[in-house]
Amino acid sequence: MLYSFQDKKTAYCDFFICRVTNPIQTKRKKNMIKRETDFLSALESNISILIKIARVYAYTTQDRKDLVNDIILELWKSYPKFKGDSKISTWIYRVSLNVALNTKRKRDNSKVLFFDELKVLDGSDILDIPNANSSEIGLLYQCIELLSEQNKAIILLYLDDKSYEEISQILGISRTNVSTRLNRIKEQLRKQMNPQK
Amino acid sequence: MELDAIKNSWKQENLQIAANVQLNKSALMEKINKETSWMKKKNLLVLLFRIPFPVIILILLFTNIQIRNIFNFYVGLGLFLGFASFTLWGLIGYYLKLRILDLTESYLENKKKISELELFKLKMTKRNYCSSPVGIAGIFLMINMPLFTTTEGAIMLLLIMTIMAISIFVNLRYILPAQFKRLNKEMEEIRKLEEEG
Numbered sequence: 001m002l003y004s005f006q007d008k009k010t011a012y013c014d015f016f017i018c019r020v021t022n023p024i025q026t027k028r029k030k031n032m033i034k035r036e037t038d039f040l041s042a043l044e045s046n047i048s049i050l051i052k053i054a055r056v057y058a059y060t061t062q063d064r065k066d067l068v069n070d071i072i073l074e075l076w077k078s079y080p081k082f083k084g085d086s087k088i089s090t091w092i093y094r095v096s097l098n099v100a101l102n103t104k105r106k107r108d109n110s111k112v113l114f115f116d117e118l119k120v121l122d123g124s125d126i127l128d129i130p131n132a133n134s135s136e137i138g139l140l141y142q143c144i145e146l147l148s149e150q151n152k153a154i155i156l157l158y159l160d161d162k163s164y165e166e167i168s169q170i171l172g173i174s175r176t177n178v179s180t181r182l183n184r185i186k187e188q189l190r191k192q193m194n195p196q197k
Numbered sequence: 198m199e200l201d202a203i204k205n206s207w208k209q210e211n212l213q214i215a216a217n218v219q220l221n222k223s224a225l226m227e228k229i230n231k232e233t234s235w236m237k238k239k240n241l242l243v244l245l246f247r248i249p250f251p252v253i254i255l256i257l258l259f260t261n262i263q264i265r266n267i268f269n270f271y272v273g274l275g276l277f278l279g280f281a282s283f284t285l286w287g288l289i290g291y292y293l294k295l296r297i298l299d300l301t302e303s304y305l306e307n308k309k310k311i312s313e314l315e316l317f318k319l320k321m322t323k324r325n326y327c328s329s330p331v332g333i334a335g336i337f338l339m340i341n342m343p344l345f346t347t348t349e350g351a352i353m354l355l356l357i358m359t360i361m362a363i364s365i366f367v368n369l370r371y372i373l374p375a376q377f378k379r380l381n382k383e384m385e386e387i388r389k390l391e392e393e394g
Contacts, residue, residue, distance in 0.1 A: 036226050040220060040222045040225065040226060043220065044215075044218075044219075044220045044222075045215060047214065047215060047218050047220070048210075048211040048212075048214040048215050051214055051218070052211075052214075072225075072229065073229065073232060073233070074300050076229050076233070077233065078299075078300050078301050081299070081301045082301070091301065094300075094301060094302075094303065094304070095300050095301055097304050098300040098301075098302075098304055098307050099300065101304060101308070102300075102304065102307045102308055102311055114225055114228055114229065114232075117220060117221040117224045117225035117228065118218055118219075118220060118221075119218070119219045119220070119221060120217055120218055121216075121217050121218070121219060122217055124217075126214065126217065126218060135206075136203055136206060137203070137206055137207065137210055140203055140207070150304075153304065159203075159204055159207045160207070160208075160211070161204070161208070169303065170303060170304065171303060171304045171305060172302075172303030172304055172305030172306045173305060173390055173391075173393070174393065177390070177393045186200050189200055190199070190200065
């Protein structure tokens with residue numbers, strides 16, 4: 001049996017229509033789009049977490065960009081595991097701190113930079129730490145830099161109003177331990193920020 | 198300057214960052230999808246290259262070999278396959294353990310798993326170093342090299358053995374113990390942190 005060009009064209013069209021209207025495919029695609037939209041809006045509303053972690057755990061602008069990049073990638077890869085049993089910010093903190101503290105990063109200049117898609121409206125370099133002489137936040141960053149890696153995480157979480165229970169869940173240490181450490185950190189920071197007292 | 202007072206400025210800065218940063222959502226998602234699909238391909242390629250490496254050696258041997266001594270050949274084959282299975286078993290075990298890592302778990306839990314994984318990899322390297330002479334002997338026996346009957350053969354054997362002995366000595370005496378020490382220290386710190394509180 002010979003097929004004409006027209007037959008083939010019709011067959012392709014049927015196949016295409018079937019693919020487009022396949023309900024399972026459509027549902028999967030819809031779910032994917034929903035997942036992407038949810039992820040992006042969660043990322044946008046919690047972008048300050050990523051920026052602050054990058055400022056605290058990396059020391060050059062390039063390293064900070066790399067860290068933000070890695071965090072975004074890991075957040076996307078881990079997003080299907082987010083079941084909503086904790087706040088999205090808590091979950092973002094957990095993944096971000098794991099990336100910042102537990103993974104080794106290799107400098108790769110050819111890497112695609114997700115950071116380029118973060119548009120800063122006032123044109124400033126968002127990853128730069130504010131000046132310590134002109135703002136108390138800058139001074140705080142300077143003092144946080146002197147803390148140990150784990151203590152940096154504790155103070156970041158405390159400053160972002162996380163409860164002891166949440167800090168303990170994110171870091172995997174007991175509540176008592178969080179409380180003891182936090183008191184020590186506060187004392188240390190107080191001394192550093194007010195050396196004359 | 199009290200830390201609790203700074204907390205307000207910190208929260209204010211969070212809001213400022215969130216208001217100042219806008220995501221180019223479609224471009225970002227496109228980049229993320231591109232990167233994840235590239236990473237999947239890259240990982241598969243690495244795995245495909247690493248796992249069948251002994252098979253490639255065997256194919257090369259079989260295509261160029263003229264079996265002169267059947268007994269030596271089978272003993273050599275047995276030794277080489279034994280060594281290859283041993284290294285492959287370790288490699289597969291490592292990749293299986295690697296899959297358990299989950300960045301959505303707590304920081305301490307992840308740190309513990311990563312340290313255990315590094316320890317496993319180090320032990321695997323040590324075992325591979327110790328058993329590598331078996332694999333080399335297997336190859337020599339299979340190709341029935343005239344190692345002891347000619348001067349050239351003896352010199353070649355001597356050179357190979359010297360380089361191998363130096364490499365194994367340096368690794369087992371200096372490099373691996375230093376890494377073991379660092380990892381054991383890390384594990385000890387994790388244990389302490391878990392016991393605290």
